Amino acid sequence: MKIVTLTSDFGVQSQGVGIMEAMIASISPHIKVIHLMHGLPSFDILAAARTLETVRYVPLGYHVCICDPGVGTSRKAIIIKVNRGDYLIGPDNGVLIPASRVLGGISSVYEITNENYMNLPVSPIFHGRDIFSPAAAHLANGVDLKSFGAKLKKNHLVESPYDEADRIAEVITAKVIHINKFGSVHLNILHKDWDNWGIKSAQTVVISLPNKKDITVIVCDTFGEVAFGENLILKDDYGRVEIAVNQGSFANRYSINIGSIIKLTLSN
Amino acid sequence: MKIVTLTSDFGVQSQGVGIMEAMIASISPHIKVIHLMHGLPSFDILAAARTLETVRYVPLGYHVCICDPGVGTSRKAIIIKVNRGDYLIGPDNGVLIPASRVLGGISSVYEITNENYMNLPVSPIFHGRDIFSPAAAHLANGVDLKSFGAKLKKNHLVESPYDEADRIAEVITAKVIHINKFGSVHLNILHKDWDNWGIKSAQTVVISLPNKKDITVIVCDTFGEVAFGENLILKDDYGRVEIAVNQGSFANRYSINIGSIIKLTLSN
Amino acid sequence: MKIVTLTSDFGVQSQGVGIMEAMIASISPHIKVIHLMHGLPSFDILAAARTLETVRYVPLGYHVCICDPGVGTSRKAIIIKVNRGDYLIGPDNGVLIPASRVLGGISSVYEITNENYMNLPVSPIFHGRDIFSPAAAHLANGVDLKSFGAKLKKNHLVESPYDEADRIAEVITAKVIHINKFGSVHLNILHKDWDNWGIKSAQTVVISLPNKKDITVIVCDTFGEVAFGENLILKDDYGRVEIAVNQGSFANRYSINIGSIIKLTLSN
Secondary structure, three states: OOEEEEEEOOOOOOHHHHHHHHHHHHHOOOOEEEEEEOOOOOOOHHHHHHHHHHHHHOOOOEEEEEOOOOOOOOOOEEEEEEOOOOEEEEEOOOOOHHHHHHOOOEEEEEEOOOHHHOOOOOOOOOHHHHHHHHHHHHHHOOOOHHHHOOEEOHHHOOOOOOOOOEEEOOEEEEEEEEEOOOOOEEEEEEHHHHHHOOOOOOOEEEEEOOOOOOEEEEEEOOHHHOOOOOEEEEEOOOOEEEEEEOOEOHHHHHOOOOOOEEEEEEOO | OOEEEEEEOOOOOOHHHHHHHHHHHHHOOOOEEEEEEOOOOOOOHHHHHHHHHHHHHOOOOEEEEEOOOOOOOOOOEEEEEEOOOOEEEEEOOOOOHHHHHHOOOEEEEEEOOOHHHOOOOOOOOOHHHHHHHHHHHHHHOOOOHHHHOOEEOHHHOOOOOOOOOEEEOOEEEEEEEEEOOOOOEEEEEEHHHHHHOOOOOOOEEEEEOOOOOOEEEEEEOOHHHOOOOOEEEEEOOOOEEEEEEOOEOHHHHHOOOOOOEEEEEEOO | OOEEEEEEOOOOOOHHHHHHHHHHHHHOOOOEEEEEEOOOOOOOHHHHHHHHHHHHHOOOOEEEEEOOOOOOOOOOEEEEEEOOOOEEEEEOOOOOHHHHHHOOOEEEEEEOOOHHHOOOOOOOOOHHHHHHHHHHHHHHOOOOHHHHOOEEOHHHOOOOOOOOOEEEOOEEEEEEEEEOOOOOEEEEEEHHHHHHOOOOOOOEEEEEOOOOOOEEEEEEOOHHHOOOOOEEEEEOOOOEEEEEEOOEOHHHHHOOOOOOEEEEEEOO
16 A cells, blocks of 8 residues: 655645545556645744644655645755655745654655656646645655656755754743644744653753743643643653643643743753 | 545645655555545644544545644544444543444444554654554454454543534524534534424524624525525535525634533524 | 546535545445535535636546535536546536536536436435435446436526626726635636737736725735735636735625625726
């Protein structure tokens, strides 16, 4: 079984999403298409990049990510092969980079320029349908990566929209990279950094939020360890750290947005 | 063809939903996954339970329901086999009980504790991915129900979040268990009770709403039997009774919420 | 591979959508169901009709469209065979007509009255589940179109909710037929009319909006040709013309609704 995942800032169950699935089916009828996420904040490359990271929880596959405000301009269309063996397909605007990191790093990168693997004529505003989805389907059919276009240098790619959180002494400076439907706020802190920093359940962390008073929260393993409506901080379900409310929305309570900077001060 | 349905309070077409589908595909590649409903009101067990009832309109299958504010605490993970032959998989928080009733009642219940049928390590906050979806896939692969863990007593399960509406003389006291996208308000009244109570098209019902004046509505078979914008009450499309507006939203007009109590007084 | 697409004004990933997919799977297990769009504006036949047009970008198939405020009344259930070879299945309320035009015109039309191809008993309020989805699945299984019911005359069908935009001298009077998630506003102007009228990139168009001052926009091929936040007009990705903002929402900026009339005045 071969899997293509689709991630986009298109509307959920919208025609753009359905037509990409149909395009893939017409090229590679037996491939399994999984909609990883749609409805991402419009034009928000950071949010899309963080979502694509979560393909680490999907079996090896062909992962298309469309958040592409530069569609039809000189920005490149690319395929990144990662060391886990997956292929990441999308625009060269940084959106694929965080996923490449959590999948073992970049093995090689190619530009997509070969019209044999496009849906012609290519719309200047819907490369998801006409370039990226067809590329995924042709790759799944066994077309060689080298056939799509020229090899690119890794260090010529547009940079990631975020880096890993920075710790200096007892202060971690983190960025909000995702807010889920429940209002939990996900930070650019990896589980392994959290563990390496020796942070453990039941200790407290002081959180400095934009334009709010500092709050003190407890490190937990799951929501139900604090009372209904209380704040907590914990490892999320996708490899990062999140701040949440037990059965409530942290993002609404403190007016947090994607891209916000949050400082965590560890207790002594 | 074997069918797994997924129902959750996760975001529609969000990564959690996509990753559960991928998890199932990796264990049981040929099973058909149908997304019954996602985007349910967060943490709302009543709303989720009522939605899962609608699997009665799906062929026999393996039905996973994730509305799980107690994830990672001492609440049990369970599989209910029902008399129609389906399996209901989810947390022991009452969310599976209404569906078990409309599927002929509970045949047997088992706890899920066998790690051989989990995705390890299990995240303490995403049992949908690591316990419930894998259980559905392994069941579909033919794993015996007894292999998952200990048999539980039916009467030890957490109770349903709602019971059937109560009629005393001419007054039915009902609860709102679902509000659909159109704003129609679905009550905990079964078609068969409605019929047994002798309620028929064209009669009127007085509806007492929370903090509103009583309204009188007509019993209909479909929306177009009243004028545009008029209220009506009718059998819904999933085995319950709904109050609606022809081409409008009853819930918005009268500020109705899930869980609201509504009294219906039958005419003499 | 046979494809059924589903389009509706039901909630995205709601039970209605999932149950239609399950119904199709139970009749025709190997057919591929693609959700073209759900969550369309409730009861908005114009919006649904325009969305169904986009099946021109889907391989030949069986296309079900459910926007059906007249469900259960005397309005007919119909199947339109189009000259491209597709089948359009839905209510006779005009919603199928625009798609039939872009798929080469109507070849023949039949009413669906044969209960052998319905899910019985038919709910008076959910023909999507009980009539339209089963019809698509049976057609895909090879049931002859003539078996569903009586042949209808094309000119007896309910008319389209919109016609093509009208040009008189230098003024095009257009209607808004779709607004996408990004807030781009799609008009009832075909690419081929746009081209035939000689409108070219880099020329300007004066746009008269409801209750707003006129604005002048530039004709482009893609969004990135204007500065961030600037207006533009361009061919959309589905065969029509759209007015947009580079990385913004034109509909929000100017309070545009589906059905609004917009006048475009071409420069001399």
